[in-house]
Amino acid sequence: MSDPELLRAAGTAVWGFPGQRREQAAPRPRTSATPQLDFPPVRNGLDYLASVVEHLDETESEVTPRDVKYAVLHLQAAVEVLFKARLLAEHWTLVFTHPGEASRKALEEATLNSVSTDKAIARLRNIVGVPITDKEQKALTKLTEDRNKLQHFGLTHNARAVEARAGAVLDFLIHFIEDQLLPYLDEPEATETERSLDGLREGLNNINSYVRERMNRIGGELKAEGAEHRTIECVSCQEMALVVQPRTASGLPDDWGDRATCRFCSTSWPPKGLHMYFRGQRSPWEPADICPMCGEAALGADVRVRSEATNSRYFCFCCTTAFATLVPCDGCGRQIDTWAAGSPPLCHECEEAMETEPEYELPYEGPEDYGFTEERG
Ligand SMILES: [Zn+2]
Ligand SMILES: [Zn+2]
Ligand SMILES: [Zn+2]
Known part of the structure; x- marks a missing residue:
C-alpha cells in the first residue's frame, strides 16, 4: 500500500529516534530538546480534521447526509495518519503490518504494508501506553465500520448516529494531538498546531452544543412522558x-x-x-436471565x-x-432482588420448598470447600 504521508514522515527527522522519547506522564512536556517528529503528517491530519468540522458544524449550514459522508471519510483519514505519526515517534517499524519484516527501504519508498487502524490502536495502547478507554476504542472501531460501509454502499444507515459517533472521535483526536503529538513538535510547528487546535475546539463546541440542544429537548419530552x-x-x-x-x-x-x-x-x-x-x-x-419482577x-x-x-x-x-443489585438464588440460580438479612439468598419457591420438605438441602459451601479447617476455641 502506497502511503504518501508516511513517505514524507520518513524524512530525516524520523531517523533521529533513539528511543529517548520524553516522558508523557505530564501533558505537554515540551522543552527546548530536539524535536522528534516530522511535521507534515500532523499538518495533514489537522487539515482533514478542519474539513470534518466544516462538514459537521450546524451553525454554518444544515448538515446533509453528504456532509456526514465526507466528515466520516476525512475523520478516518485523520485517524490513520495521526496514529501512524505517533507510532513512528515510538519506533519506525511499528507502522508496518509485521514489524518483524520492516525495512527502511520499504518505508523510504512507501511500498510498505502499513498497519491497520485496529492494530494501530492495539499498539498505541499496549506498546506506547496511550490511554484509550474501551468506549473510545469502540467509537474508533465503529468509525472504521462506518467508513467501510460508506465507501462501498454510500450512507445506508442513520446519518444522526454516524454524526454523533464522528463527534466523539473528533473529541478524542483533539486530545490525542494535544497530549501525544504536540510534545514531539518543534516550536514553530507546535505553535501552528495549537492554533489549528483552537479552531477545531471551537468547531467541536458548535457540533456539541447542537447535540446538547437536541438532547435537552428530548430530555424534556422524556420527563413529561414519564419515560x-x-x-x-x-x-x-x-x-x-x-x-x-x-x-x-x-x-x-x-x-x-x-x-x-x-x-x-x-x-x-x-x-x-x-x-x-x-x-x-x-x-x-440461563436462570440468570429471569426477571424477578415479571418472570420473563x-x-x-x-x-x-x-x-x-x-x-x-x-x-x-x-x-x-x-434493578440496582441482583443476587442468584442459592437454590435455583434465578436472580432475586430481596431476601432476609443474615440468611442465604433464596427465592420464594426455594424458601417454600425448604419449609415443606425438611430434607431439602441447599448447595451450601462451607469454609472446608476452600481448603480451610474450622478451628473453634
Ligand atoms: Zn441513538
Ligand atoms: Zn421483567
Ligand atoms: Zn430459587
Whole structure:
C-alpha cells in the first residue's frame, strides 16, 4: 500500500529516534530538546480534521447526509495518519503490518504494508501506553465500520448516529494531538498546531452544543412522558435516548412489546435483540436471565438507564424494570432482588420448598470447600 504521508514522515527527522522519547506522564512536556517528529503528517491530519468540522458544524449550514459522508471519510483519514505519526515517534517499524519484516527501504519508498487502524490502536495502547478507554476504542472501531460501509454502499444507515459517533472521535483526536503529538513538535510547528487546535475546539463546541440542544429537548419530552426510567443509552449513538416499550397488555405471551427506538438517532431494535446484546456471553436460557419482577427471561446487565445515570443497572427488556443489585438464588440460580438479612439468598419457591420438605438441602459451601479447617476455641 502506497502511503504518501508516511513517505514524507520518513524524512530525516524520523531517523533521529533513539528511543529517548520524553516522558508523557505530564501533558505537554515540551522543552527546548530536539524535536522528534516530522511535521507534515500532523499538518495533514489537522487539515482533514478542519474539513470534518466544516462538514459537521450546524451553525454554518444544515448538515446533509453528504456532509456526514465526507466528515466520516476525512475523520478516518485523520485517524490513520495521526496514529501512524505517533507510532513512528515510538519506533519506525511499528507502522508496518509485521514489524518483524520492516525495512527502511520499504518505508523510504512507501511500498510498505502499513498497519491497520485496529492494530494501530492495539499498539498505541499496549506498546506506547496511550490511554484509550474501551468506549473510545469502540467509537474508533465503529468509525472504521462506518467508513467501510460508506465507501462501498454510500450512507445506508442513520446519518444522526454516524454524526454523533464522528463527534466523539473528533473529541478524542483533539486530545490525542494535544497530549501525544504536540510534545514531539518543534516550536514553530507546535505553535501552528495549537492554533489549528483552537479552531477545531471551537468547531467541536458548535457540533456539541447542537447535540446538547437536541438532547435537552428530548430530555424534556422524556420527563413529561414519564419515560426516563425506561430510557437507556443507545447502542448506536451512545446518547441516553433509547426508549424501551414495556410489554403491551394486548400482546402475545412471548411478545415483549414494540420496538425500542432512539429519540436522538431514530435507530430501532426489537426488545429481544437488545436483551441478547446486553445479556453478554452467557449461554442461552440461563436462570440468570429471569426477571424477578415479571418472570420473563429478559434480563440484561450493565445497562445505563436515564433515570439512574450514575450507575449501570440490571434491566428487564420485557417489563422495563431496573434493578440496582441482583443476587442468584442459592437454590435455583434465578436472580432475586430481596431476601432476609443474615440468611442465604433464596427465592420464594426455594424458601417454600425448604419449609415443606425438611430434607431439602441447599448447595451450601462451607469454609472446608476452600481448603480451610474450622478451628473453634
Ligand atoms: Zn441513538
Ligand atoms: Zn421483567
Ligand atoms: Zn430459587
